[in-house]
Amino acid sequence: MNEFIHNFGIDWKLLLAQAINFTILLFLLKKFAFGPLMKMLKTRREEIEKGITLTRDAEITMKRVNEDREEVLLGARGEALGIIQKAEEDASEKRVGIVQGAEHQAEKMLDEAKRRLEEEKGKIKDEVYKDTRELVRAATVHVLGKMSASERDEKLIEEALKELKATYK
Amino acid sequence: MSPHIEVAAETIGTIFGFPITNTLIMVWITIVVLAVFSCVIYRGMSIVPGRLQNIFEILIERFLGMMEGVFGTRDKAEKYFPVIATIFLLVLLSNWMGILPGVGSIGLSVIGGEELHGEERFVPLFRSTASDLNFTLALAIISVFLTNIFGIAAIGFFKHVSKFISIKSPIDFFVGVLELISEIAKMISFSFRLFGNIFAGEVLLVIMAFLAPFLVPVPFLGLELFVGFVQALVFAMLTMVFISISVSHQH
Numbered sequence: 001m002n003e004f005i006h007n008f009g010i011d012w013k014l015l016l017a018q019a020i021n022f023t024i025l026l027f028l029l030k031k032f033a034f035g036p037l038m039k040m041l042k043t044r045r046e047e048i049e050k051g052i053t054l055t056r057d058a059e060i061t062m063k064r065v066n067e068d069r070e071e072v073l074l075g076a077r078g079e080a081l082g083i084i085q086k087a088e089e090d091a092s093e094k095r096v097g098i099v100q101g102a103e104h105q106a107e108k109m110l111d112e113a114k115r116r117l118e119e120e121k122g123k124i125k126d127e128v129y130k131d132t133r134e135l136v137r138a139a140t141v142h143v144l145g146k147m148s149a150s151e152r153d154e155k156l157i158e159e160a161l162k163e164l165k166a167t168y169k
Numbered sequence: 170m171s172p173h174i175e176v177a178a179e180t181i182g183t184i185f186g187f188p189i190t191n192t193l194i195m196v197w198i199t200i201v202v203l204a205v206f207s208c209v210i211y212r213g214m215s216i217v218p219g220r221l222q223n224i225f226e227i228l229i230e231r232f233l234g235m236m237e238g239v240f241g242t243r244d245k246a247e248k249y250f251p252v253i254a255t256i257f258l259l260v261l262l263s264n265w266m267g268i269l270p271g272v273g274s275i276g277l278s279v280i281g282g283e284e285l286h287g288e289e290r291f292v293p294l295f296r297s298t299a300s301d302l303n304f305t306l307a308l309a310i311i312s313v314f315l316t317n318i319f320g321i322a323a324i325g326f327f328k329h330v331s332k333f334i335s336i337k338s339p340i341d342f343f344v345g346v347l348e349l350i351s352e353i354a355k356m357i358s359f360s361f362r363l364f365g366n367i368f369a370g371e372v373l374l375v376i377m378a379f380l381a382p383f384l385v386p387v388p389f390l391g392l393e394l395f396v397g398f399v400q401a402l403v404f405a406m407l408t409m410v411f412i413s414i415s416v417s418h419q420h
Contacts, residue, residue: 006177007176007177008176008177008302009176009177009178009190009301009302009303010302010303010306011188011303013187013188014178014188014190014193014301014303014307015303015306015307015310016307017187017193017303018193018196018303018304018307018308019307019310019311021193021196021197021200022255022259022307022308022311024200025200025203025204025255025259026251026252026255028200028203028204028207029203029207029251029254029255029258030251030255032204032207032208032210032211033206033207033210033211033225034229034250034251034254034255035251036210036211036214037210037214037222037225037226037229038229038233038247038250040214040216040218040222040226041226041229041230041233042247043216044216047216
């Protein structure tokens with residue numbers, strides 16, 4: 001055994017030195033090469049995964065937003081149609097009312113005009129009677145001249161006028 | 170002068186009674202190269218990778234993908250990746266740097282030790298790291314040691330130890346003994362496989378360069394590049410498989 005160890009030059013000091021060398025190298029490589037590189041790979045992988053997830057989420061959100069918009073647009077269109085329809089209904093209803101009101105007003109005005117006309121007519125008639133009376137009286141006075149106007153005459157005239165009035169009415 | 174082949178690594182000198190061999194110098198150079206390389210990567214690192222970073226990320230990603238296949242989960246693969254990748258890189262670069270010109274040919278003439286009786290002899294200043302059994306044995310011991318440490322950390326001390334020492338039944342007892350022997354066999358096979366391959370490659374290159382210095386060694390240099398890669402891969406893969414067995418729950 002000793003011969004063997006001697007022939008191969010095995011020395012515990014050298015073994016220890018080689019082991020220490022390996023440990024130092026392991027530490028150096030782990031600290032400066034493998035550690036940072038693996039961390040970098042991991043970080044990049046995670047970032048790519050995050051990016052993909054974000055993209056997928058964004059796509060889903062966009063799809064949903066589009067659907068929502070479509071829905072809102074559809075609703076808005078329906079609502080607008082409803083409003084227009086209601087407005088039309090209101091308008092036609094109001095038109096009927098306005099037309100009715102106008103007709104009513106026109107009738108009222110017509111009535112008023114008629115009433116005034118009647119009034120005027122009455123007034124004119126009264127005035128005509130009055131004038132006629134004065135005229136007839138004046139004429140009678142003129143015709144009869146200086147004849148004394150007896151009470152009978154007066155009565156006669158009254159009666160004649162009454163009759164006249166009756167016939168006119 | 171015929172080539173002198175020494176199985177043991179030659180000692181260049183001593184510091185405070187601590188022997189400095191040519192393979193030890195070589196492993197230091199390898200570590201410095203790797204450290205400088207990792208610092209370059211570390212300095213230029215950004216979330217948007219440059220060319221160098223991209224190459225390393227692809228390599229790491231591939232390696233992690235393979236480990237994920239063995240360990241089952243990405244987390245486990247990432248946990249044990251540094252150890253296995255360090256073994257792979259150290260062995261790979263050691264083997265490849267052993268083929269560089271100057272390794273084994275630049276050296277000193279010293280007055281030899283007791284066997285050479287004061288004769289002058291040539292001692293190379295650099296020697297392929299894995300052609301020293303001290304390096305491969307140290308790596309093998311570390312590999313087996315870490316395998317058991319990871320096993321204890323993953324499934325608990327008593328559960329892990331019960332793989333080796335079990336008195337539940339005679340069969341379990343003998344299986345445990347076999348497991349213990351296999352741990353020692355692992356160290357020996359790990360160390361001698363790497364040592365044998367690289368040392369044989371060194372000897373082959375020396376002999377080829379001695380017999381036919383021009384052109385003929387070129388295919389053998391290519392072969393050694395390949396062997397160096399395969400041995401690094403084998404060492405790392407076996408460590409990976411042993412760790413994955415050790416940390417998994419056995420029934």
